[in-house]
Amino acid sequence: MFIYVVKTGDSLYSIATKYHVSMDSIWYKNALNSDRLVPGQDLIIPTNMYIVQPGDSLYSIAQMALLPMETIRLINCLCSDELWVGMNLYIPPRVKYFAKDFGYITPSTPEKNQIIVQRFASITNYYGIFEYHIFEDGSLSSIPNDEQLVTLVGMNNVAPLAVITNLTQTGFSQDLVGKILNNPELSQRVIDHIYNLVKSKNYAGVNIDFEKVRGEDRDKYSCFLCLLRERLRPEGYCTSVALPAKTSDEISWLQGYDYGGIGASVDFVFIMAYDWHEVSSLPGPVAPINEVRKTIEYAQNYIRRNKIILGVARYGYDWMMSNGKVESARAISVMDAMETAMKYQAPIQYSIEDQQPFYRYRDESGKLHIVWFEDVKALAQKLQMVVDYQLKGIGAWQLGLHFPQAGYLVDDFLTKQL
Structure with missing residues (x-):
């Protein structure tokens, strides 16, 4: 397959004709609701042959095919980079990278749960079921009918993880998480409730998403995660954590997250590499590639690469x-x-x-x-970084947000590691 960017004057018919594929195949792979297109729209073209068009170069074709130029040159026995219009080039299958992938899902009706779970099960190792809240007394909220969802996830050979947050009616609470971390008895109560939840509901483990942790609680948070893992690990349960993207220790509002201490305390981390711009900011890129790269390079200084899952967005913002x-x-x-x-x-x-x-x-x-969002080309760059940096895998917030091309792209880059 390759990614085609729609040009002025293009139609679904003209693109299908140009590359000798059916309109239906383009329609299906891109989940189109209409045959109207817009310049700049990217489309997955499901074929392993590329027909050279006017203005093409080996470089531009390699960019569309998401492959190195040298690979295309060698597989097609090209002695130079010279091409001619109408020339047929074979696009070989990508050598896939073994990865473990994570996706957040929010419970819905049994019918919708089944659609989401089955749609992504072949490329996903962990489903983070969002979400359980912690209360001031150390107890946890419930999720209605989560047993059906947990059972469904397990039947599809994916590990269900209970997502535990400090989210309240007014947002993520610094005071709540600070109160828990600074009270050993209360911390232990939270750990006990998490253990009982995982064991009684047949979860495979947890994903802790405590946001806005204060700098003075940095070591206590790492210690809490270490104690939680010590409680869960003997019975084979997984402990993971969602981390805000961080590029240095100088960012004051992120000093509560000790990447080294946290990385040593859990089985893996999900780095939320998105929201550099969001609803409360000026318009701009949600996940600019240079910031994502700096986040990975910072993280791997403190956390083993095989513990890092790169979180990507399935959304954008309309300002x-x-x-x-x-x-x-x-x-x-x-x-x-x-x-x-x-x-x-x-x-x-x-x-x-x-x-x-x-x-x-x-x-x-x-x-x-003004709208900024993620698309296939942007996601491809993040997937390539997972491969280049040899990370544990990629993760998504959240799978219920419709991004129909993403699954095909992930499947093209990665193989689910069992």
Whole structure:
């Protein structure tokens, strides 16, 4: 397969004809809801042959095929980089990297649970079932009917992990997590409740997502995770943690996260490598590639590579502007972002520096909107970094957000490690 970027004047018919594939195959692989396209939209073209077009170079074809130039040159017995229009090039299957992958899911109806679980089971090792809250007395909230979901996940050969957060009605609470970490008796009570939850509900382990941990609680948080792992590990349960992306120890609001201490205390970490721009910020890339790279390079100084799962986004943000300022913003799935671009026929641009797409449009009331999101090309760059840095795998927030092309791309890069 390769990724084609729609150009002005393209139609589904013209693209299918150009590359000798069926319209239905493009429609299916990209989960299109209409045959309307927009310039800048990326499409997976399901074929292992590439027909050289005017203006192509070996470099541009290698970029579309997500393969090194040398691989294409060797497999096609090319003596030089010279190509001619109409030439057929074979695109070989990628040598897949063995990885363990993680995806967050939120419980829904039994029917929707089954669709989500089965859709991604072939490429996923862990499902983080979101979420259980901790209370001030150390007890945990419940998830209605989670037994059905846990059973379904296990039947599909994926390990269900209970996600435990310090989320309250007013957001992630520093005070709540600080109170627990600074009270040994309360910490132990939380650990006991987590153990009982995992054991009674047949979870394979936990994923701890304590956010906004204060700097003064840094060592206590690592110690809490170590004690939790010591309680769970003898019975074969997994302890993992979600970590905010961090590129240095100088960032004050992230000093509560000791990558070295945490990495030594758990089985693996899920690094939330996204939200450099979000609803409370100015418009900008959600997961700029250079920041993601710096996060990985910082993390691997403190955490073994085979413990790092790179978290990626299945979404973007739509900022509504007024006089150059953000009036409001909302999160949208990748599919929502694409459909909005098609609805308003807003050409999609691509930031080479950030390796992320963006566009602008005006709604029915004339308001300017700026949208940044993840797409196939952007995700491909993150998958390549998982391979290049030899990480444990890739993870997603969250699988219920519609990004139909992502599964095919992950399957092209990675093989599920059992």
